[in-house]
Amino acid sequence: MSDRNTNLEPIRQIAAHELVVEQLRRAMDAGQFRPGDRLPSERDLAEMLEVSRLTVHTAIVVLEREGRIVVRRGRTGGFIVQPLQHSPAEIRQILKIHRAAVFDALDFRVILEVAAARRAAERRRKKDITALRSLISLMDAAMEVSLANQTPHNVFEFERLDSNFHEAVAVASQNESLHRAVVTTRPKVWAPVGSIWWRLEENSHEHHAAIVDGIEAGDPDAAAQAMEEHIANTRQNIDKWIRR
Amino acid sequence: MSDRNTNLEPIRQIAAHELVVEQLRRAMDAGQFRPGDRLPSERDLAEMLEVSRLTVHTAIVVLEREGRIVVRRGRTGGFIVQPLQHSPAEIRQILKIHRAAVFDALDFRVILEVAAARRAAERRRKKDITALRSLISLMDAAMEVSLANQTPHNVFEFERLDSNFHEAVAVASQNESLHRAVVTTRPKVWAPVGSIWWRLEENSHEHHAAIVDGIEAGDPDAAAQAMEEHIANTRQNIDKWIRR
Amino acid sequence: MSDRNTNLEPIRQIAAHELVVEQLRRAMDAGQFRPGDRLPSERDLAEMLEVSRLTVHTAIVVLEREGRIVVRRGRTGGFIVQPLQHSPAEIRQILKIHRAAVFDALDFRVILEVAAARRAAERRRKKDITALRSLISLMDAAMEVSLANQTPHNVFEFERLDSNFHEAVAVASQNESLHRAVVTTRPKVWAPVGSIWWRLEENSHEHHAAIVDGIEAGDPDAAAQAMEEHIANTRQNIDKWIRR
Amino acid sequence: MSDRNTNLEPIRQIAAHELVVEQLRRAMDAGQFRPGDRLPSERDLAEMLEVSRLTVHTAIVVLEREGRIVVRRGRTGGFIVQPLQHSPAEIRQILKIHRAAVFDALDFRVILEVAAARRAAERRRKKDITALRSLISLMDAAMEVSLANQTPHNVFEFERLDSNFHEAVAVASQNESLHRAVVTTRPKVWAPVGSIWWRLEENSHEHHAAIVDGIEAGDPDAAAQAMEEHIANTRQNIDKWIRR
DNA sequence: GTGGTCTAGACCACA
């Protein structure tokens, strides 16, 4: 093996404020901050992120220029998270462009989350099951409201709960590496498109229930299969969107 | 869900020379530079990493103080990679301390690499199989030499080939996310300990062959099972070391 | 010319409320608000100046401490403009201190306003002449009243008209740069002293008339000469005051 | 006069870094920093302008985005002033657009600088004449070089000397207000266009000489007339450019 | 020594 494959890649000194931008973007993508929410104040963010206010401010300016937040000044001011506004045509376009990356991420999600469901069922802990059950009932409630009157807010709420559910399964797997991988991989499927109503899939709550049932029953195969179907369902929905 | 779980983590601004240190450390851990090898010259590293020579120099000083390289001046000079020198007792100690992290990483490796083997068998491509076969024959050769006269150099060579083999399986899975996860996860098992001879496991070449056979036969279950046994074997070896 | 004459002057960042103070002071100096007048309400000023009420309030407090306005509360309340109260001795003192600056400004005024009168005569426009004539008749009226019963109020009125007259000549010159220079330079002569009765010069109305006659006749030299005499007259009056 | 003409204009809080931008732009327009020159370092500018380095830096970023300077890093780095690069067609276009403002400024320049020449002749001081003579000889030298080989650098040099000459006349007028007005008005004629070779007018050195002769002879009319012809010449050149 | 960036603290205008 004489060809030295020295994979040394260029160093990119990443500015602190860029890291802040990335982290805030990721938090919004992951649904930790939903459209309409206010981000923490500059001072709070500075403390949480352990950087100076100036650094936070610089990051905020970037996010504002991107249109992901709106800055409101004064006593009642703050940074208001904006919805990623895409028309259905744009979404289709974006999905087509990122098709490869999205399906790559989805395929990887199957590996990670099916394994997570399996481990969770093998190592079932009471507290994990309790957490999952409570998330399911919250999602049921949110979905009912959403389906009744399609207000966007509840859609965002549902999305956040859905995110939390999948993370809770990863936590239940009791493998920290797996947990982290799940958390960082999930948003990659949705990030290019943003939050949109059609992610509210009709049968997802049945899948969720089946997953928890499998975990609670200590049946790894059942839990794994339910998760696999769940993600396959998502894949089909995206497929339909692209073909539409 | 009133408890806002804002997972914002502190920003860690990393100095450019630290990034250089990390990248060189990782390259040495991954076997790209083996003990006894010379790193590229300061000038070349600066160009490859797209930083100034001063930055490279600072990084080199750090690595020298860590004892991971030795700086030799003059005509035959350069930065000579040193073996991580741990006594068996130290290794045991280190493994005990990092026990949780090591087994967490191993468990995650099972998930990732078993899935990779399965996907590789499902999606078998000629070029992947050719690459895997050639790596196996190189490893056979290296092992013979190593077993004959236990020179460390060939051990390192074997390690590097082993690394390449596992990455080649990941590549054969044809999922980029999975590939990247495998590459970043593997070193986490060994990083705390460094390269040591006992990683030369007697039966590993049988496992490797079985994995490639499964992939070539288009038999996902066989490939997956072989990979699972292979990693389980590693786990047992580590277990034995800790108990010793 | 190796001595780099980099005329970079220190930046003076001016607080918004200071800008408000300055603008109100200048408006009072220019006679837009005369002693006894009420400034617009805080709310109105905030709207006109496009700042918050707090900022206006801060400015008002400053002006009150300076004694330039009195704040009266209640139904008939408001901000009452006060006359700048200087005794003749104080005025003489002030003039002596600012002597150089005042004569420098007067000299510059000659240049600007003589040129303005000349240009106005060269480029005479009906509407300018009409405006000048109407100002002259208003000044005549104000002067008669003032001379009859020396009430300060009409003195201020006269001053304001005098200001307007000189600005009208500048406008008639139809050179915008010149116009702006005249407007900013005139107050510099009087600013240190404030508004005082002796500015009511007996022969000024004759000068004014001569200036307009020159302009109307399209006689640049006549207009210029009249303006020159007019300002020379002012200079003599100031001189007398200082020597007194 | 019942119509209260309360000329209160909106307060514009001007950021310190904007003031820095303006001042540096003006200094470059005025020829204090010529294309190819290096501005003072951030640290020096901060000290000269009495602001923090951050404020200077922010201003520099703006000027860089405008393309007026280029930033070079490292030991030999700094801020390199760029020439305003306009094609003759663009210059014509720009001049047409700003025609009114340019001629307004030119007209005002006649007033100011003719008066300055006149005052200088009336109040002639030895040191002023010495300064003017030395500037003329420097300009002669620069012009010879420029005409010989039309290198841009000498053109910029000539421009700077030309600027200095006119300022020196203003200084010789011994009126500070006039001096300041001349300095701020001259660049307004050229600012929209930038530095270009055709400002090198063939007969300008004769005019310059005539102006100084008039001043030295104590002949205000001669000095004034020479200055008037000089600026009229500039006006004609611009006129020709627009019509071309 | 240059520019690039961050920190810590402060004051201000806003609502």
Place this chain on the structure above:
DNA sequence: GTGGTCTAGACCACT
């Protein structure tokens, strides 16, 4: 109290 901005000092990477 919120964001907007500036200061003073520091460390770093570049050349």
